[in-house]
Amino acid sequence: MIVSAxxxxxxxxxxxxxxxxxxxxxxxxxxxxIDVLTCEVTTDDGLAGLGFSYTTRAGCRAQFAHAKEVASxxxxxxxxxxxxxxxxxxxxxxSVGRSGVATQALAAIDVALWDxxxxxxxxxxxxxxxxxxxSVRTYNTSGGYLQAPIEEVKxxxxxxxxxxxxxxxxxxxxxxxxxxxxxxxxxxxxxGDDVPVMVDANQQWDRTTALRFGRAVEELGLVWIxxxxxxxxAEGHARLAAALDTPIATGEMLTSVAEHVRLIEARAADFVQxxxxxxxxxxxYLKVAALADHAxxxxxxxxxxxxxxxxxxxxxxxSWVEHIEWLSPLFDERLTIQDGRMLVPDRPGLGLSLAxxxxxxxxxxxxxxxx
Ligand SMILES: [Mg+2]
Numbered sequence: 626m627i628v629s630a631x632x633x634x635x636x637x638x639x640x641x642x643x644x645x646x647x648x649x650x651x652x653x654x655x656x657x658x659i660d661v662l663t664c665e666v667t668t669d670d671g672l673a674g675l676g677f678s679y680t681t682r683a684g685c686r687a688q689f690a691h692a693k694e695v696a697s698x699x700x701x702x703x704x705x706x707x708x709x710x711x712x713x714x715x716x717x718x719x720s721v722g723r724s725g726v727a728t729q730a731l732a733a734i735d736v737a738l739w740d741x742x743x744x745x746x747x748x749x750x751x752x753x754x755x756x757x758x759x760s761v762r763t764y765n766t767s768g769g770y771l772q773a774p775i776e777e778v779k780x781x782x783x784x785x786x787x788x789x790x791x792x793x794x795x796x797x798x799x800x801x802x803x804x805x806x807x808x809x810x811x812x813x814x815x816x817g818d819d820v821p822v823m824v825d826a827n828q829q830w831d832r833t834t835a836l837r838f839g840r841a842v843e844e845l846g847l848v849w850i851x852x853x854x855x856x857x858x859a860e861g862h863a864r865l866a867a868a869l870d871t872p873i874a875t876g877e878m879l880t881s882v883a884e885h886v887r888l889i890e891a892r893a894a895d896f897v898q899x900x901x902x903x904x905x906x907x908x909x910y911l912k913v914a915a916l917a918d919h920a921x922x923x924x925x926x927x928x929x930x931x932x933x934x935x936x937x938x939x940x941x942x943x944s945w946v947e948h949i950e951w952l953s954p955l956f957d958e959r960l961t962i963q964d965g966r967m968l969v970p971d972r973p974g975l976g977l978s979l980a981x982x983x984x985x986x987x988x989x990x991x992x993x994x995x996x
Contacts, residue, residue, distance in 0.1 A: 626668060630696045633662070633989070633990045661955060664676045672704075676735065676906075687726045692731075692991075704741050724883070751935040762946070764794055791821065793812065822845070835854055843870055850873055873894050900927040900929065930960060931952060
């Protein structure tokens with residue numbers, strides 16, 4: 626039985642601010658930190674589960690406030706009944722809907738409950754879900770942002786490969802497409818033809834620009850072109866996917882199963898990119914994954930490798946997990962990377978514990994407890 630749920634809001638700083646195409650087009654400011662909502666659920670038999678959600682830029686205070694409002698609904702519940710608990714908390718906040726902040730607040734709780742269930746079983750989450758493999762291919766994103774001069778991007782790509790990472794993604798989507806092409810060509814020449822390379826436009830092209838860019842880079846053999854168009858333009862993505870040999874990847878911005886259904890039904894992506902915290906937790910993520918599998922698609926989850934390494938290992942078709950180390954300082958443990966792959970931790974649950982020094986980044990905390 627659940628006896629307490631403790632929440633924390635942390636602002637985890639990046640070592641240096643990064644900019645993608647949303648910054649290049651003036652829509653957002655450079656990203657300097659990640660806001661994280663943590664949830665620690667404790668039971669009367671002394672077990673605990675740790676979950677988290679996050680935002681880049683605004684929104685985490687709202688997630689924290691929503692979690693605080695619904696948290697008492699957890700007390701006295703059997704933590705194994707994740708579906709029932711999720712439903713109960715969803716109905717508690719039904720007035721603010723079944724997507725976005727409302728379910729992202731629940732994501733921290735949902736992840737904590739899955740972590741607890743796997744810990745209780747003495748299994749890594751991947752094995753609790755049913756794993757297909759003990760490691761997953763991984764590619765680096767954090768070295769390929771737009772504020773970095775191309776020489777730095779090349780150096781960091783080399784370092785990633787030396788560290789055992791298997792692919793390199795770089796950001797594109799700048800107002801000047803020729804500059805994107807110059808950077809991409811430079812990276813491809815630097816790495817040679819055999820290293821898997823992806824590009825990510827972060828939604829900043831229109832349909833014509835995306836198609837022209839896609840045609841111009843067909844011969845580079847990219848693993849995928851990510852978010853060429855607005856995240857909600859399922860039809861545009863579908864046309865692009867049909868017109869190009871290069872696969873299309875999208876889905877990271879979607880915040881509900883319903884939004885993913887539109888994408889999958891429209892055949893808008895070859896690689897669907899759900900994100901556990903953004904889509905409302907592991908419970909809705911598994912529904913997205915089941916639909917994607919049924920449609921014969923690849924799933925390449927977005928960010929939060931600490932959770933996604935487990936889920937990617939438990940998906941039938943092997944794809945890629947995104948290596949971004951931004952949340953690593955929050956935890957005591959590190960993921961092992963070797964031979965282009967990220968190993969599924971053999972520790973029970975997610976295999977994570979909050980680092981002692983994380984309290985320095987804590988902006989707020991709250992505990993809901995019996996008695
Ligand atoms: Mg992306």
